[in-house]
Amino acid sequence: MSNEENNFGDAFVYSCLVDKAMGHEQFVPKHAVSFQISGETHIDHQQGTMILKEGQLMIAHRNQLAKAFKYPGENREYRSVSVMLDTDYLKKYAVEHHIATDHKYSGDPNILLEPDSFIQGYFSSLIPYLEHTKEVNPEMEAMKVNEMITLLLKLHPVLKTLLFDFSTPYKIDLEAFMVKNYQYNVPIENFARLTGRSLASFKRDFEKVFGTSPRKWLKEKRLVEAYYLIEKKQQKPADIYLDLGFENLSHFYSSFKEKFGITPATIYSKQNDNRTVY
Structure with a gap:
């Protein structure tokens, strides 16, 4: 199997790698939700290092610097799926669901979670699209992104402040x-x-x-x-x-x-x- 790392539309990134690789993305402009199918992802970010292990879910706040190192599992290739949550999608979702968006998130920028059966099923449902099509059509993309947001809020309601933080970085040293x-x-x-x-x-x-x-x-x-x-x-x-x-x-x-x-x-x-x- 060859190394593959593909973007499908604006929202989905699928990685399938045989060899260790360093991720190319070092600036995270959107909230990212990543599910580790197999292998491990080691993320060096501004606050330290995080390891995303097989079966785990990570939510990363937008506007971060990060380096990702991708390691295949023992006798298994590296596989991961990420959903990029565009601000426009989130703003629309907030309006439709009457969610207040005037709070600035101040917690950890990267959160590890154990996914429930609904989120595991969600990522399983993405695989056929990512493995057998070249691009997800806009209607399907919008539907699956909204589903992801809904499932995250159900799994971990306190993520609301992270997901719907639309503030811009303030002037720092x-x-x-x-x-x-x-x-x-x-x-x-x-x-x-x-x-x-x-x-x-x-x-x-x-x-x-x-x-x-x-x-x-x-x-x-x-x-x-x-x-x-x-x-x-x-x-x-x-x-x-x-x-x-x-x-x-x-x-x-x-x-x-x-x-x-x-x-x-x-x-x-x-x-x-x-x-x-x-």
Whole structure:
């Protein structure tokens, strides 16, 4: 079986993987409801790490930075299904069901739950669509999203505040946020959004705080950290470049050599008795 990760319409994501993989999505713009069919998903997020195990359900609040590592089970492929809850769907549902939407959610941004038989049946009902069709039609998508919202509120009523929180991120300390989250490889626009700023305001404030542009600072910060991890912590270049926000190993090597005049492999070899680096 080949590795597959497909989006069906705007609301559904189905993953079926044989080998370990790192998820590509590092900014979560919508509430996400994920069900682990087999294998495990390890999620590194701003508050720590969460492990989604087989048969578990996770609800993730929108506007987050996260990295997902996907592990197949023993003698079983990795399989998961996620439902992305678009704000427009949720606003419409709130109006139709007379749900107040003036509360800002302040709880955990990621919640693990044990699904009941209704939610298990719901995800089972999605599989034929995801495995045998290329796209779910809009009418079916809307119906299944509404069903998901209803089942979540039945399973865990206190999720109402999380699901129907339509507030925008407020302006926060830019320096503290960037120092903590520089390793996420997301567009500058997403950093601006998460710090409660327009793109223009974010760039102005960034220049005042760091004395340079966001792109230059991010590249410098990631490279300096890479040098430290390779030289002092003796970590392999191939093991760290993704964690530090570089898109591929080739780009990491060329950027590193441009700044330091030496390749990451050379530094690693010097620190590890000239062992071969892959």
